[in-house]
Amino acid sequence: MNQNPKKTSLLRSRKLYERACRALPGGVNSPVRAFAAVGGQPIFVESGQGSIVFDIDGNRYLDYLGSWGPLILGHAHRRVVEAVRQAATRGLSFGTCHATEVELAEAIVRNMPHLQQVRLVNSGTEAAMAAIRLARAATGRSRIVKFKGCYHGHADSFLVEAGSGALTFGAPSSPGVATAVAADTLLAEYNDLASAEACFRTDGQAVACVIVEPVAGNMGVVPPAPGFLAGLRALCDRHGALLVFDEVITGFRVAQGGAAELFGVRPDLTVLGKIIGGGLPVGAFGGSRELMRELAPLGPVYQAGTLSGNPLACAAGLATLRELEKAPPYPRLAELSKRLAEGLRAALVAAGLPGCCNRTGSMLTLFFNPRQVRSLREARNADCEQFAAFHRAMLKSGYYLPPAQFESWFVSTAHTQKDIERTVDMAADILRNLNLG
Ligand code: HOZ
Numbered sequence: 001m002n003q004n005p006k007k008t009s010l011l012r013s014r015k016l017y018e019r020a021c022r023a024l025p026g027g028v029n030s031p032v033r034a035f036a037a038v039g040g041q042p043i044f045v046e047s048g049q050g051s052i053v054f055d056i057d058g059n060r061y062l063d064y065l066g067s068w069g070p071l072i073l074g075h076a077h078r079r080v081v082e083a084v085r086q087a088a089t090r091g092l093s094f095g096t097c098h099a100t101e102v103e104l105a106e107a108i109v110r111n112m113p114h115l116q117q118v119r120l121v122n123s124g125t126e127a128a129m130a131a132i133r134l135a136r137a138a139t140g141r142s143r144i145v146k147f148k149g150c151y152h153g154h155a156d157s158f159l160v161e162a163g164s165g166a167l168t169f170g171a172p173s174s175p176g177v178a179t180a181v182a183a184d185t186l187l188a189e190y191n192d193l194a195s196a197e198a199c200f201r202t203d204g205q206a207v208a209c210v211i212v213e214p215v216a217g218n219m220g221v222v223p224p225a226p227g228f229l230a231g232l233r234a235l236c237d238r239h240g241a242l243l244v245f246d247e248v249i250t251g252f253r254v255a256q257g258g259a260a261e262l263f264g265v266r267p268d269l270t271v272l273g274k275i276i277g278g279g280l281p282v283g284a285f286g287g288s289r290e291l292m293r294e295l296a297p298l299g300p301v302y303q304a305g306t307l308s309g310n311p312l313a314c315a316a317g318l319a320t321l322r323e324l325e326k327a328p329p330y331p332r333l334a335e336l337s338k339r340l341a342e343g344l345r346a347a348l349v350a351a352g353l354p355g356c357c358n359r360t361g362s363m364l365t366l367f368f369n370p371r372q373v374r375s376l377r378e379a380r381n382a383d384c385e386q387f388a389a390f391h392r393a394m395l396k397s398g399y400y401l402p403p404a405q406f407e408s409w410f411v412s413t414a415h416t417q418k419d420i421e422r423t424v425d426m427a428a429d430i431l432r433n434l435n436l437g
Contacts, residue, residue: 012056013044031165037384037404038391048075050414053400061400062419066410068402069217069249070274072333072362073323074414080278083319087312094311100318101309107321108276108284111256114266118286119295120309124248124273125153127283128211130303131269132157134285135209135242137301138294145199145210145241147190148172149376149406151218152211152246152271160185163218163376168404190216191224191375193231200239209242209269210235214259217249217408219379220365221358229265236268242291248273248283249408252321254361255330262361278320280313329413333362336420337411340364343424351431353386362411366390366427379406386434393430399423 020027028034028042035042043055051074053063063075073080087100101120109115121127132144144157149172151163159166159174160182166172173182186207188196200207210232216222236243245267251258252275260267268291273283286292294301341359344366348355354370367373368383368390387405394401401409411420 010041010043010055010057010059014041016044016056017041032168032402032404032407035403037168038388040392040395042403043395043400050074050076051412051416051419059398061395061398062415062423063400064409064411064423065400065402066412067279068274069253069363069408069410070277070279071410072253072275072329072412073278073320074412077278077320077323077414079323080316080319083315084280084312087315090311092310092312093307095306098309098311098314100311100314104276104309104314104318104321105284107318107325108272108286111252111321111325112258112260112270112286114257114260115270115286116289117292118272118284119292119303120314121283121285121303121305122281122307122310122313123153123283124246124271125155125283126305127248127271127273127285128152128158128246129155131244131271131285132209132211133303134287134291134294134301135244135269138291139208139240139242141206141208141241143184143186143203143206143208145186145188145196145207147188147196147212147216147376149190149219149222149379150211150213150216150246152213153248156181157185158211161187163216163406165404167219167406189375189377190219190222191228193228193235196232196235200235200241204239204241207239207241209244211244211246211271213246213249214263214265214267215250215254215360215363216376217363218406219376220367220373220382220406221360221363221408222373222375222379223358223360224259224263225374229259229263233265233267242268244269244271246271249363250360251275252324253363253410256324256328259360275320275324276317277313278316278318280310280316282310282313282317330361333411333413336415336417337362337364339417340411340420340423343420344427347424347428347431350428351435353431353435354383363408364411365405365408367405389434390427390430393434394426397426397430399426
């Protein structure tokens with residue numbers, strides 16, 4: 001059954017990790033990568049091809065991390081690599097205008113009819129930070145409503161009851177965030193409209209925007225309850241606040257037009273990242289022409305960046321979006337992911353283990369949780385020790401899952417039916433042994 005029988009050792013990764021720990025805090029450049037939530041130590045990747053990554057010890061893994069979401073076409077997609085190679089031969093950075101940034105912006109707005117203009121930046125964090133600055137300026141209000149367990153990058157305003165690594169490491173509200181800044185972030189419960197309404201009750205006139213991951217992906221995958229997103233839209237309209245969708249994960253992932261298209265709800269501002277950079281660092285935020293004209297140089301809201309619209313990143317993003325436009329993969333991705341989720345659920349039942357598997361499109365999370373997970377509270381009930389044991393066993397058998405319970409797995413166009421079936425078989429074996437052990 002072991003799909004990775006030639007596994008040798010992790011000696012080289014171990015040595016490199018020791019070196020990394022001397023030069024980098026925790027040996028990593030982003031906390032969840034340190035594997036602290038699953039035990040053991042991180043593997044160091046040498047290369048990736050399609051649905052597979054290889055580590056520096058020569059071990060091979062079927063990858064469900066997908067660089068945390070951008071790699072919807074799999075690793076080192078031929079056309080994306082070629083676009084980057086060609087762009088690189090023309091120059092690595094110009095710090096001024098060029099055609100590819102225009103083409104990428106056009107491709108984004110073409111696929112997301114609720115956006116008329118976008119501003120390209122370098123990461124989702126940057127995009128979210130600038131989007132709320134714009135929302136505050138446009139409304140003349142200072143407060144934002146965010147949902148506990150949603151993650152919008154690591155800017156100060158968002159590190160209040162945040163998800164992803166902040167949740168995993170038990171520091172959802174980070175030290176170093178000034179109390180005055182945190183005070184402007186009002187907190188609501190995801191999938192609980194009444195709690196969002198409550199934020200408006202006391203000081204509704206001060207709320208500039210509600211920001212939400214339309215499908216929560218940083219407390220594990222938690223799809224929106226029926227009516228939740230439409231309810232937020234109506235709530236914002238009633239109070240003159242803007243609705244901001246953080247589609248860093250869902251944009252071009254759950255549909256070409258993102259969650260806004262999938263759920264038929266139009267936000268005022270949209271935050272993007274991941275897929276629109278095709279694996280290179282990009283972010284973007286966008287909305288109506290009327291809102292976007294508030295940005296410098298047209299308007300007074302300042303936002304800038306030397307590397308914004310970097311030609312390599314734009315080339316990778318554009319090549320990716322072109323592939324998605326040429327042959328929209330969403331039905332097939334959903335089919336593969338559905339089979340994976342169903343297989344995992346059946347494997348849990350067969351092993352006699354409590355758990356559930358949440359999925360929207362090609363993003364999914366297996367929760368070691370006795371009941372359905374529809375909220376952060378329910379996600380938090382998951383047995384993280386059990387997830388850690390499952391993760392370690394899967395890794396050892398050649399399956400690379402996100403190294404924390406509160407993250408999304410991603411299926412790419414490079415995954416095959418066979419990949420999915422062997423994942424389900426391996427998970428079933430491992431879950432059965434978990435229960436015995
Ligand atoms: N914020 C990412 C997970 N949702 C983790 C990024 C990383 O470690 O690369």
